[in-house]
Amino acid sequence: MSPYTLTLLRHGDIPHAGRLIGRTDLELSPRGWQQLRASWASLSRTAPVTALASSPLQRCHAFAVESARVASLALKVDAGFAEMDFGDWDGRDSREIENEVPGWGLRLAEGTLSAPAGESFEVFRSRVLGALSGWIEAAPGSHRVLIAHGGVITVLLAELLQLPFSAARLIAVPRGGFAQLAMLDGHPAYLTRLEPPCAA
Numbered sequence: 001m002s003p004y005t006l007t008l009l010r011h012g013d014i015p016h017a018g019r020l021i022g023r024t025d026l027e028l029s030p031r032g033w034q035q036l037r038a039s040w041a042s043l044s045r046t047a048p049v050t051a052l053a054s055s056p057l058q059r060c061h062a063f064a065v066e067s068a069r070v071a072s073l074a075l076k077v078d079a080g081f082a083e084m085d086f087g088d089w090d091g092r093d094s095r096e097i098e099n100e101v102p103g104w105g106l107r108l109a110e111g112t113l114s115a116p117a118g119e120s121f122e123v124f125r126s127r128v129l130g131a132l133s134g135w136i137e138a139a140p141g142s143h144r145v146l147i148a149h150g151g152v153i154t155v156l157l158a159e160l161l162q163l164p165f166s167a168a169r170l171i172a173v174p175r176g177g178f179a180q181l182a183m184l185d186g187h188p189a190y191l192t193r194l195e196p197p198c199a200a
Contacts, residue, residue, distance in 0.1 A: 003184050005192070006136075006160075007043050007145045008153045011059040012036045012176040012197070020094050022086035022118075022151075027058050035176025036063045036147075038198035043145065043178055046193075049073060050141020055081040060147045067147075076139070080131025083149035087118025109169060128155045153179065160189040 012032025014021065028036070040063075043049070053076040054064035061077060068075040089097055097104055107113035111121030136144070146156075150173065158168035160181055173179050176197030181189040 002142070003182065004142045004144055005047060006181045006183050006189070007049075007143065007178050008156060008173065008181070009036070009039060009043065009145055009147045009178040010150055010153055010173045010175055011055075011057075011063070011147065014059050014175070018094055019091055020086055020089050020097060022083045022090045023057070024091040025058050028062065032059070032176060033063065035197040039176055039178055039195065040067055042195065042198045043180070044071075046180070047143040049143050049145050051135075051139035051144040052076070052147070053078060053081065053135045053139070053145070054147040055079075055083070055149060055152065057082055057149070060149065064147045076135050078131045078135060080127045080134075081146065081148045081152055084121075084124045084151045085119035086115040088116040089118065090115070110166065124151070125155050125159075128152050129159055132156060150175075157181075157191075161191060162188045 011028065012035035013029045014026040014032055015029050016026065049071055052064060052068050052073045054060045056077050056079055064075055064077070067073070094105070104113060108115065114120045153173050154165065154168050157163065157171050157179065158165045161168065171179065171191070171194065173194070174196055177195050179191060180193035182192050183189050
């Protein structure tokens with residue numbers, strides 16, 4: 001496989017109001033749209049986008065559809081790129097969960113705790129990596145962009161950079177920002193660019 005750039009673009013701001021948002025299907029805020037449009041312009045200046053994929057959740061999908069149309073790109077939408085399913089905690093106030101289960105956030109991120117009726121970390125990781133593998137095998141060209149969620153991006157950074165998940169979590173990609181990786185066949189990826197949102 002020829003070398004290529006993989007850009008992991010996180011969705012923009014959403015009206016979450018301190019709630020834990022996984023499968024809850026919120027739309028982007030106006031600020032979130034501004035962030036993504038500015039970031040898309042920035043990453044496109046580096047190299048034209050040749051392949052585009054997205055989570056099916058609206059905070060990713062709506063912007064992906066707009067970008068695909070403007071850039072005349074085929075869009076791959078894969079449920080494997082959706083955020084983790086937080087089960088009974090999804091949509092709840094994060095402070096309420098903390099009062100009930102102290103330290104839940106760190107334990108969830110470390111994979112030592114699953115949300116009630118939610119998805120385990122290993123199931124989440126497996127589906128994200130499976131979706132990436134399927135898309136990359138068919139994706140054309142030298143600049144491939146995935147529009148996804150914070151948890152999805154962290155899983156991919158850990159896998160592609162060969163880092164422990166706890167270390168990959170320290171590579172913060174804020175909403176509306178992106179990470180770019182240089183992908184070389186037979187070698188670990190390396191991080192070439194990490195950008196905060198390109199619009200306030």
